Amino acid sequence: MRPTREQAKENRQRILDTAARLFRENGIHAVGVDAVMKGAGLTHGGFYGHFKSKGDLTTEAVSHAMDAALQSVADVKSMEDFAAAYLSREHRDIAGNGCTIATLGPELARFPEGQRGTVSDYVSAQIAQIEALQAAKDGTTDRRKAIADLSSLLGALIMARTVDDPQLSDEILTETRLYFATDANKPTNS
Amino acid sequence: MRPTREQAKENRQRILDTAARLFRENGIHAVGVDAVMKGAGLTHGGFYGHFKSKGDLTTEAVSHAMDAALQSVADVKSMEDFAAAYLSREHRDIAGNGCTIATLGPELARFPEGQRGTVSDYVSAQIAQIEALQAAKDGTTDRRKAIADLSSLLGALIMARTVDDPQLSDEILTETRLYFATDANKPTNS
């Protein structure tokens, strides 16, 4: 019944994967250690062999989720593509695999500094990527605009998810995406 | 010991005020009925005379919070002023009295439709207000830009709160605000 050292490592990874998904789907507070272990196919008592506490798991799982999210947008070629992917209905409706700030931002903001995982690096990396897309387009970068654009993507996704009215939700996604499409045809103001 | 009918009504309002603040400060899941009643100066058993359940309180308190937030920005005169207030350090650091979407958006998004209070009306009202500010400036409105601008404000505030690095947090607030200031001097693209 005892797994090999390698299987134990895989189990730990599966706990992280499961937590990263369940936390984003339901919120950190709403997901117990029990649910995470059940989702990973283990019993909840075994959890404390892998992690010191739920807080420790949270920090690691959040960083784990952000790493995966960064990789999934690494090959985006333009700001319009970035916006189309980020503001897709699929991203809105499947939160468990999406942007960590959009699902857990406000909850993470209440955690003490140092327990929020690599969130600052994550945001910095997203800003840098938008700057890289700017440079690829016309050779110049505008960090201020990169920050405002990233803010717009994040805010639109959260609003589209929070709003009760499906029509308004679709409008927020579509119009913000179109804003980036028309914006792309304007000269940069730098 | 029993209060007058009028005092009971005041008690109910104080429960709503307290819940609206505590929910925004700590998240809905993290605040028990006990804490709300204690904050309102009552014992927690008395809660169920005022509300049927915590879910009922949540719907009402969220709407209550959004009503108050709308009133507090009703007299804003320009988009720059709106951005300056919304992206102020004060708003970032005092969540209990601020924008409900920025503190509770992702948590509300997990509630079933119909239990999120007046969130759609709240977002619609914010969009309409930005359109009114556009009209007051040059007589035209651009709903698409209003949506993108509102998204940008919301996203920037959430990022500034979530990020671990105080310098990056300040930069996000300042640069997004400056983006609106410079943006205001450009011709509208409609």
Place this chain on the structure above:
DNA sequence: ATTATCTATAGATCTATAGATAATGC
């Protein structure tokens, strides 16, 4: 022998209810 996992449970906390209390309002 070591150790990853499981079973069982302690101790907190949270929502909700039941019955008692005591002052208001017909």
Place this chain on the structure above:
DNA sequence: ATTATCTATAGATCTATAGATAATGC
């Protein structure tokens, strides 16, 4: 008599720990 509030508690749920189990790995 009605009713807003309080006291006490039931029933769930959640984090964490203790001790048992059984297969791996020196």
